[in-house]
Amino acid sequence: MDLKTILVVFWTIFLAELGDKTQLATLLFASNKNAKLMDIFLGSSFALILTSAIGVFFGHLISYYVSQKVLKLLAGIAFVIVGIWTIFQD
Numbered sequence: 001m002d003l004k005t006i007l008v009v010f011w012t013i014f015l016a017e018l019g020d021k022t023q024l025a026t027l028l029f030a031s032n033k034n035a036k037l038m039d040i041f042l043g044s045s046f047a048l049i050l051t052s053a054i055g056v057f058f059g060h061l062i063s064y065y066v067s068q069k070v071l072k073l074l075a076g077i078a079f080v081i082v083g084i085w086t087i088f089q090d
Contacts, residue, residue, distance in 0.1 A: 013052075022048070 017023060026044045030037060062071065 017048075 022044075026040065029035060029040045029044075059071075
């Protein structure tokens with residue numbers, strides 16, 4: 001295990017997730033007066049773990065066919081497109 005890699009990934013993902021739709025959805029579930037907070041926490045945590053596992057699996061698989069430089073470029077372009085789309089949607 002490489003502690004530096006773990007910390008870089010942790011802080012990058014943590015900061016990226018703050019205020020996103022996943023956190024807002026979790027907040028809305030937790031605002032229900034009848035909600036069991038541990039159930040919401042566990043459901044949300046398992047969902048994030050599963051989506052992260054899928055990302056790791058496919059990222060590793062794709063790395064055999066596409067260089068990291070190309071992946072970074074494509075990811076950057078995709079983020080810009082989503083950002084522009086978000087600004088101009090009704």
